[in-house]
Amino acid sequence: MNDVLAYKGFIGSVHFSADDNVFFGKVEGINDLVTFEGYTVQELKNAFHYMVDEHIKDCEQENKPVEKSYKGSFNIRISPNLHKRVALFAKSRGISINSYIKNTLEKNFDLV
Numbered sequence: 001m002n003d004v005l006a007y008k009g010f011i012g013s014v015h016f017s018a019d020d021n022v023f024f025g026k027v028e029g030i031n032d033l034v035t036f037e038g039y040t041v042q043e044l045k046n047a048f049h050y051m052v053d054e055h056i057k058d059c060e061q062e063n064k065p066v067e068k069s070y071k072g073s074f075n076i077r078i079s080p081n082l083h084k085r086v087a088l089f090a091k092s093r094g095i096s097i098n099s100y101i102k103n104t105l106e107k108n109f110d111l112v
Contacts, residue, residue, distance in 0.1 A: 003015070004028075005025065005044070005045060005048045007048060007049050007052050008052055008053075008056070009067075010027055010028075010029065010030070010052045010055075010067075011027075011028045011029060012025045012026065012027050012028065012036065012048045012051075012052075013025040013026055013028055014044065021039070022037050022038070022039055023037060023038050023039070023040075023041065023043075023044040024036070024037040024038075024044075025037070025044070025048065027048070027051060027052060027055060029067055029068050030055065030066070030067060030068050031064075031065065031068050032055065034051050034052075034054075034055050035051070036048045036050070036051045086100065086101075
C-alpha cells in the first residue's frame with residue numbers, strides 16, 4: 001500500500017488527521033509548499049489534481065521551474081559490512097561502486 005497520489009507526473013503525500021477528520025497532503029518534488037485536503041478520498045484526489053494544475057499554471061506565469069531540480073548525487077548510509085561487500089563485488093566486476101549502484105538503480109527502475 002502506498003500513501004501517495006499521482007497526477008501528471010507529480011506525487012502527492014496522503015495523511016489523515018483523526019482530530020480534524022480530514023485527509024491532507026502536499027505535492028512532493030517541487031520547490032514550493034503546495035498542500036491539499038478533503039473529507040473524502042474523492043475530494044482529496046480532486047483537490048490534489050486542482051493544486052497540481054494551479055502549481056503548473058503559476059510556474060508558467062512566473063517563468064519558474066515546475067519541478068524541483070536534482071543535482072544527480074546523494075549520500076546513503078549503510079553498514080561497514082555492506083559497504084565492504086559492495087566494494088568487493090564492484091571491484092570483482094571491474095567497475096566502481098558508483099557505477100554498480102547506478103546500474104542497479106537503473107535496472108530496478110526499468111521494472112516499474
